[in-house]
Amino acid sequence: MTKPGEFYQRDRNWHPPAVTPTYKTSVARSPQYSMISLEQSASEITGPKFGHTDIDPMDRDMIHNYAAAGESAIGERIIVHGRVLDENSRPVPNTLVEAWQANAGGRYRHKKDTYLAPIDPNFGGCGRTLTDENGYYYFRTVKPGAYPWRNWVNDWRPAHIHLSIFGTSFSQRLITQCYFEGDPLIAKCPIVNTIPDQAARGQLIAALDMNATIPLDTIAYKFDIVLRGRRSTLFENRMEGN
């Protein structure tokens, strides 16, 4: 049996650095020493597996998964869909994708959120799904609203959905945020702008997808997710014992 290969080194210049002073909370929550780089062992190239017994198919439908019978969440009905791929463009099948977001008015169902916009009684803001054998996933939800936050005094987050993805190994573990094409708040956001590269920021903006839009029903946005790629075993990679 060939031993599995390692994952490509993470490009830390593509990701946001730890300390980004215009996102103020990062200042006291960022390590000052450099990270220690590890050559990967079994501890890094393995990770948890999830299956269909873990989740309910309804979990991906945020319009209905917290709504009273016969009701639905208020807001712009959207589908967010795409594929989870690795850097080699290979699909990542059967992986867990979790999502959370504010309601259409920008209010989170969280006891710590005191923004004056009201809670939607039929909206939780929490969804999860497994990718299929082609790495494809989708959620149904309502488009979240922008909301203010205490950074600079008049900062507003662009509409966004938080996404958490596992992949096949703990070294691929990723949390990110999905933004929406055309939102003028994206360019002003200190959290978006923690990412130094403009093309990298663009990778977080979902495209309006009229082909996947359901006429007279729901608008679609396409958001592909890329996880770290993996070295092939073409050359001996000396993982075990050599």
Place this chain on the structure above:
Amino acid sequence: MVQKLEYLKETPSQTAGPYVHIGLAPGAAGFDIYENELGWDIAGADAKGERIRVEGVVIDGTGSPIKDVMLETWQANADGVYAHPEHDGEVEAGFRGWGRVITDFDSGEWGFDTVKPGAVMGRNGLMMAPHITLWIVARGINIGLNTRVYFEDEAEANAADPVLNIIEWERRRATLIAKRTERDGQVVYRFDIKLQGEDETVFFDI
């Protein structure tokens, strides 16, 4: 001009923000939505080995505990086997090896119950001392931080651990060693994480 490599770029990370609980621990956010919330049972009822609790706080650069952190844990079973098809060996039914914990909103304390992992074979035939991998996300953390929990009572294995030994500054290795205590007959390992400043915890780029 040269040929284009055509690799995709990894999706950039963003902070999990203050409301990470809604998506990943909704019960803690104040509402029940899933029948099966993931990550609360790491080892399962049938796992062999010593039952332990690991707990601590995450401290910021001002010395204050952070009260909106989520941590995920990843570990092998007592035989040093990961619940993953690429790792040789079997794990007990119900052993996932993965867990998810959040800090208390008032105190910042976190903790999880599991079994103590066994040693795992590392690279080049070198055995790694028993350890648990942690991944830490929160508001203000732009990309999840990876670290490892080692155990104070494994001094001999720790001294030979190939990962601890690549940390050139010996004094920093101590930040990865959890302190063993007992409370009400239960083994508890204390592991406080310092994000910044004096005795800053070692974080890894894995």
